Amino acid sequence: MKDENSKNRCKSNDTDCKSLSSLRTAFTLLVFAIFTSAVMITSVLVILLCKMGLIPKVIMPPAVLPLVTLLACTIIGTILSSFVGRLVINPLRSLIVANKEIKRGNYHVRVSGQTPIGELNALIQSFNDMADELESTNLFRNDFINNFSHEFKTPIVSIRGFARQLQKDNEHHLLTDGQRKEYTDIIAYESDRLVRLSSNILMLTKFENQQIVTDKTEFYLDEQLRHVLLILEKQWSSRSIEPELDLEEVKYNFNEEMLSQMWLNLIGNAIKFSPDGGTVKIRCKKKEGCVVVDIIDCGEGMDSDTLRRIFDKFYQGDTSRRSDGNGLGLAIVKRIAELANGEITVKSEKGKGSTFRVKLPL
Numbered sequence: 001m002k003d004e005n006s007k008n009r010c011k012s013n014d015t016d017c018k019s020l021s022s023l024r025t026a027f028t029l030l031v032f033a034i035f036t037s038a039v040m041i042t043s044v045l046v047i048l049l050c051k052m053g054l055i056p057k058v059i060m061p062p063a064v065l066p067l068v069t070l071l072a073c074t075i076i077g078t079i080l081s082s083f084v085g086r087l088v089i090n091p092l093r094s095l096i097v098a099n100k101e102i103k104r105g106n107y108h109v110r111v112s113g114q115t116p117i118g119e120l121n122a123l124i125q126s127f128n129d130m131a132d133e134l135e136s137t138n139l140f141r142n143d144f145i146n147n148f149s150h151e152f153k154t155p156i157v158s159i160r161g162f163a164r165q166l167q168k169d170n171e172h173h174l175l176t177d178g179q180r181k182e183y184t185d186i187i188a189y190e191s192d193r194l195v196r197l198s199s200n201i202l203m204l205t206k207f208e209n210q211q212i213v214t215d216k217t218e219f220y221l222d223e224q225l226r227h228v229l230l231i232l233e234k235q236w237s238s239r240s241i242e243p244e245l246d247l248e249e250v251k252y253n254f255n256e257e258m259l260s261q262m263w264l265n266l267i268g269n270a271i272k273f274s275p276d277g278g279t280v281k282i283r284c285k286k287k288e289g290c291v292v293v294d295i296i297d298c299g300e301g302m303d304s305d306t307l308r309r310i311f312d313k314f315y316q317g318d319t320s321r322r323s324d325g326n327g328l329g330l331a332i333v334k335r336i337a338e339l340a341n342g343e344i345t346v347k348s349e350k351g352k353g354s355t356f357r358v359k360l361p362l
């Protein structure tokens with residue numbers, strides 16, 4: 001990691017040095033061009049004035065002539081420089097103004113226009129790229145906060161509402177036994193949702209901030225998959241879902257609890273999105289130095305729009321099952337796969353089921 005960073009730094013230093021030296025060359029050429037143009041314009045002016053008879057042929061003593069030429073060159077050079085300088089100064093001024101806007105939190109600002117100096121164009125381009133990145137991070141953060149507050153607020157409002165009804169009932173005794181039971185059930189259900197949500201958020205934050213996986217042990221992956229299926233038994237057996245296993249014996253070295261969480265989320269989803277009486281297949285095979293785990297369901301599948309967003313935090317494609325989850329499960333799965341240097345791919349078609357494939361290096 002450290003080596004990689006220092007290599008990148010060297011690379012960027014190299015390009016910085018190159019662009020600096022080409023900037024120096026550009027400036028030298030610019031000054032040279034200004035001087036040459038000034039000399040040429042002065043010469044043409046003197047010749048023209050002479051030809052028009054406005055300057056007598058030998059008017060000045062030899063010592064004064066170079067001085068006059070130099071003075072004329074300086075005046076013309078300065079005028080030319082002020083025009084050429086504008087080409088550089090104006091974009092720099094726009095960059096300074098835009099930087100101030102970014103500092104104030106306005107991430108929509110961009111610098112437009114092209115200059116004849118390549119390095120300045122590169123600076124403008126990298127400023128615009130930085131602003132793009134900041135804008136999308138800001139959007140993402142706002143989105144996250146909105147989703148987060150919404151997900152938390154909904155169960156809390158519901159709990160407060162039903163708790164108040166029960167509170168009132170303590171004084172006025174208006175509720176039936178059935179209603180009282182219903183309200184306490186809702187309170188318990190919503191509290192469970194809150195607990196699930198907070199533990200998922202904590203877990204995701206922990207995994208996102210983690211760069212190195214600790215507590216690695218060697219265990220049998222096939223055994224782990226069987227164990228997860230057992231944990232989820234209540235969910236699949238109550239809906240007559242048939243699990244089908246095709247598991248090759250694979251020893252794997254990783255944080256056992258973390259990987260178990262990945263299967264819990266994936267198999268849990270396969271069960272959740274399968275129809276009653278459906279099948280969920282779990283396959284585990286060694287292939288080209290990797291272990292490939294497929295979780296296949298014959299459930300409702302996903303359209304391309306949903307497929308594109310399933311790994312986003314808080315995204316839930318199927319709104320009818322909102323209360324069954326919180327849209328964080330697959331974001332957690334993706335992060336765990338990243339930490340294991342693995343990859344996750346999904347194939348799905350609306351109405352035809354989904355296949356989640358996890359490939360982990362052995």
Ligand code: ADP
Pocket residue numbers: 265269270273297299300301302306310315316317318324325326327328329330331353354
């Ligand atoms: P949750 O399941 O809590 O809604 P996830 O992050 O686990 O959140 O999944 C995000 C979305 O991806 C789900 O809301 C659903 O639309 C879609 N999805 C995930 N797994 C499946 C699956 N096996 N079949 C169909 N849709 C799925």
